[in-house]
Amino acid sequence: MVLLDTNIVSHLMRKRPPSILIDKLHGQAAGTLATSCICIMELRHGAARLHDHGLLWGRIERDILQWLEILPVGLEEALLAGDILAHLRAKGLPIDVEDVLIGATALIKGLTVVTDNIKHFQRIPNLQVEDWLK
DSSP states (O other), X not given: OEEEOHHHHHHHTSSSOOHHHHHHHHTSOTTOEXXXXXXXXXXXXXXXXXXXXXXXXXXXXXXXXXXXXXXXOOHHHHHHHHHHHHHHHHTTOOOOHHHHHHHHHHHXXXXXXXXXXXXXXXXXXXXXXXXXXX
């Protein structure tokens, strides 16, 4: 199973999603695609900022979310995220808290994060990261 980052899901909402991404998704077995509840928050925030937010959110729910397992952030993920964030800040390599929570979720669940923000996610020790847009 893989965990799709917010930017990957956002690419799917384009009028013409990248064909390389569509090909990768079609190559996945049923039930192997997930995203984090943090990604849902980021998507909802982006949609809510638009005038026609209800239409966009409806498309996200109908066309994307029904095909993904939504992973929660629980105590174990929160504790690991706190440790990761402290480690990255001590090294002078901080990243957004949202990305740390997504990365911690993937680590706890043994998943690979699929993102086009490799630079940030690679800072998280032991996290498997792939960019399906290259």
